[in-house]
Structure formats: structure tokens, C-alpha cells
């Protein structure tokens with residue numbers, strides 16, 4: 001007889017304490033992992049037992065708030081489809097995965113992998129593949145008939161040398177401005193009309209400030225700065241030249257990059273001064289609360305607006321980051337089967353749930369993203385997601401830098417460090433020099 005699914009998991013508390021706090025959490029996670037490796041156990045307090053086949057330990061950074069709600073929805077479907085398997089939640093909060101990735105790296109190094117872990121489609125996944133840490137899922141795709149279920153552009157980002165290494169759970173868009181309509185209206189700005197470009201948007205930010213909103217653009221910790229900078233690059237270079245940055249066909253010394261740096265600096269003039277210490281959800285909350293007018297954030301923000309009980313098109317709305325209309329800044333979460341996963345069959349069951357129409361629908365309705373399956377019915381989704389579904393179908397798709405799609409972890413880390421430094425010293429020339437150096441170090445070198 002099958003027993004009911006038990007859901008266990010020790011989650012490290014979410015961090016609103018900023019970069020330093022995030023680093024401390026990462027360090028604590030790494031030390032905890034190392035200690036457990038020494039004692040022969042697996043993840044912190046997880047209870048994963050390699051001799052019990054009816055367990056699945058899944059590693060994500062969806063540990064709190066609206067992101068956890070998405071994971072819970074997925075686990076709900078998994079529990080229905082595989083009621084005999086105990087789900088062990090090994091999530092690690094904070095930093096859009098930077099804390100989780102640090103903890104994961106030490107587990108992988110110690111040959112102590114979870115049964116599955118979250119990884120972004122694109123360059124980030126390639127890092128794991130090249131390190132020999134992932135199993136080839138080509139025959140899983142074939143047996144489950146998955147090859148035609150996902151769009152080609154996505155399959156390409158999951159494939160290396162003809163082999164497919166993970167199963168996508170969703171598609172997120174990272175060039176979205178989240179708008180508090182009442183805040184804009186009070187300043188005489190029509191929230192239904194998107195500014196035509198970054199200059200027009202900067203003029204609106206000034207109007208908001210003049211109306212008494214001291215910090216009209218909400219911003220948070222390091223990766224949210226990188227995401228805002230990537231939006232400026234897309235706006236000032238256009239989709240094709242932006243994509244060329246990642247394959248060497250666009251030089252980092254072109255004028256558009258300097259314009260993007262200048263625009264990024266101008267935007268920083270309108271952000272909350274405490275941005276270095278805020279996680280994305282705390283920054284986004286300022287738009288929900290009406291202390292800021294705008295936030296540039298991936299569309300996991302949709303789930304936070306939903307959870308706060310706000311109605312799309314009334315209390316809040318969205319538009320593509322000014323200058324990026326017609327572009328879909330893409331990222332996708334996907335799940336892997338690591339080499340040496342203790343519960344391989346249960347991991348394949350999890351991947352089956354993720355790839356199923358039912359699993360994708362439950363997850364994406366809760367997460368704010370759109371399904372990665374091609375058989376999505378747009379009318380099944382709320383208003384915001386319908387805009388994302390239409391954009392993904394019609395617009396030019398580019399890869400997100402801040403979310404692992406465009407550049408390797410090392411390259412994007414180097415850019416992120418330079419962008420964070422610019423936030424402090426505002427030395428535009430130093431930033432453009434660092435961008436060139438990062439290209440030389442990680443793309444050519």
C-alpha cells in the first residue's frame with residue numbers, strides 16, 4: 001500500500017539583510033553542508049536516506065513568500081502523481097539563487113548531490129554540464145515523448161553536444177516594469193502609457209520625485225542591479241546587438257554600451273538609498289505599498305502582487321522596460337538529474353511531474369511565469385501572464401544576464417561586481433573598462 005506523501009525540509013531563513021548578510025548565509029550553508037558531509041549525512045537536517053527509494057530531495061532557492069508558493073503548488077501535483085514519495089525540501093533562501101548555488105557547489109564537490117536541483121537554462125546549465133555534474137536526459141526525453149513538448153529555442157538552451165540535460169518548469173521575463181498606478185496618477189502620469197524610451201522614463205521619474213515621491217524607482221541587492229543594467233543594455237543596443245555581446249559579435253567598446261552605463265547611472269539617481277541591503281521582494285513591496293512608483297523585476301513579482309490582493313490593470317500594471325518593447329528578456333528554471341543522485345527513479349518521477357501539463361499549469365499559475373510547454377492555453381492564465389505568453393510568441397527573445405541564460409557564472413559574476421562598484425563610485429569609465437576586461441577574461445581567455 002502507498003503511504004501518503006510527507007513533506008519535510010529545513011529552509012534557511014530569507015534574507016532582507018543585503019549582500020553581506022547573503023554572503024554570511026552562504027558561508028553558514030557551506031559550513032553546515034561540510035559538517036554534514038563529514039558526519040555522513042546529506043543536506044542540513046534533510047533526512048535524505050540513500051537506502052530508502054521512496055524519497056526525493058529537491059534543491060531550489062524558492063524558500064519563502066511567493067516563490068515558495070510556486071514550489072508548493074508543484075509539490076502538490078507531485079504528491080498527487082506520486083503519493084508514495086516523501087518530498088524533502090532542500091531550499092536555500094536569498095540572492096536569486098546565489099546562496100543556494102554556493103551551498104550546492106560544496107555538496108557537488110563533496111559528491112553529495114541532492115536528487116535534483118534548479119538551474120537556469122543557458123550558460124549556467126552549461127557550466128554544470130561541462131563540469132560533468134549532470135546526467136544526460138536524452139533517453140528520458142525520448143521515452144516520455146518530450147522532444148516536441150518544449151519550444152526549440154528552449155531545447156537549444158538545455159542541450160550541449162546533442163544531449164539534453166534538464167527539464168524546464170517555466171519561462172520568466174526579466175524586462176518588466178511593475179507600476180503602482182495610484183502613485184503615478186497622483187503625479188499626473190498616465191500609467192497605461194509606457195514611456196517610449198529610457199529618456200522619457202527618466203523624465204517621468206523626475207515628475208514623480210517633484211510630486212513628493214523621494215525614491216520613485218525601487219531597487220534591491222546586487223543581482224537586481226545587474227538586472228536593471230541588463231535592461232539598459234537591451235534598451236540602448238537593441239535585441240540583436242545585445243545578443244551579440246554574449247557571442248562576441250558585438251564589441252563591449254561600442255557607444256551603445258557607454259550610453260547604457262550613462263542611463264543606468266541616471267536611473268540610480270532615483271532609487272532608494274538603502275538598495276544594497278534589500279532582497280527583491282522587499283524592494284518590490286515598496287511598489288505594492290505605494291512608497292515607490294516603479295520596480296524593474298522578473299515576472300515572479302506577479303505572484304507577490306497577487307498575494308498582496310492587488311488587481312492587475314487597477315492597482316498595478318506593467319510595461320516592458322522603456323526601450324525594450326518587442327523584446328522578451330528570457331530566462332527559464334529547469335531541473336536536473338545530478339550524477340550520483342541517491343534517488344534516481346524518484347528524481348525522474350519529479351521530472352515527469354514538472355514536464356506534465358498539469359504540473360506546469362499549477363506551478364506557473366502560482367509563480368507568475370508562463371509554462372514552457374507549447375500546448376499552453378493562454379486564456380487559462382491571468383491578465384499579466386497573457387501579456388507574457390503573447391510577447392514570448394511574437395517578440396524577439398534574448399537571454400537574461402542576471403539569471404544565468406546569457407553568460408557563465410564567472411562572467412556574470414565579474415560584471416555584477418563591476419556594476420555594484422559603479423553604484424558606489426559612479427565612475428563610468430571604470431565600469432566600461434571592467435566590462436571589457438570581463439569579456440577578455442571569460443569569453444576569450
Ligand code: GAL
Pocket residue numbers: 061062067095096097120172280298300331332333402403
Ligand atoms: C530567478 C529565478 C526565478 C526567481 C528569481 C528570484 O533567478 O529564475 O524563478 O526565483 O530568481 O529569486
